[in-house]
Amino acid sequence: MNIPDYVVQSNREEGIGRPDIVLYPEQSKDPAIIFEIKTRKKYNEMEDGLEEAYDQIRTRKYEDGVLDDGYLGVRSYGICFCKKSCIVGSLP
16 A cells, blocks of 8 residues: 555554554654544444544543654544445544
8 A cells, every 4th residue: 555655564663552553653754544443333333433443542641642743643543334335433
């Protein structure tokens, strides 16, 4: 995967855990982007999957870890899959 001006890392330690995917910008003034991914077996549980992703980002302090690495900003997203469907939400 080639994303201009970003380096993609998977399961690298940040905070007190390992986010699923982090895009690190080549320039620290640009925001890093965190993706936490969940799956569910039922469509009506997908919103709960997003909430679980948000909780994991918060409780394991992924954003703090990225900021401690010297990046000036971070955006965090939860992603939940169910079969062939997917929903994405950003951490408020």
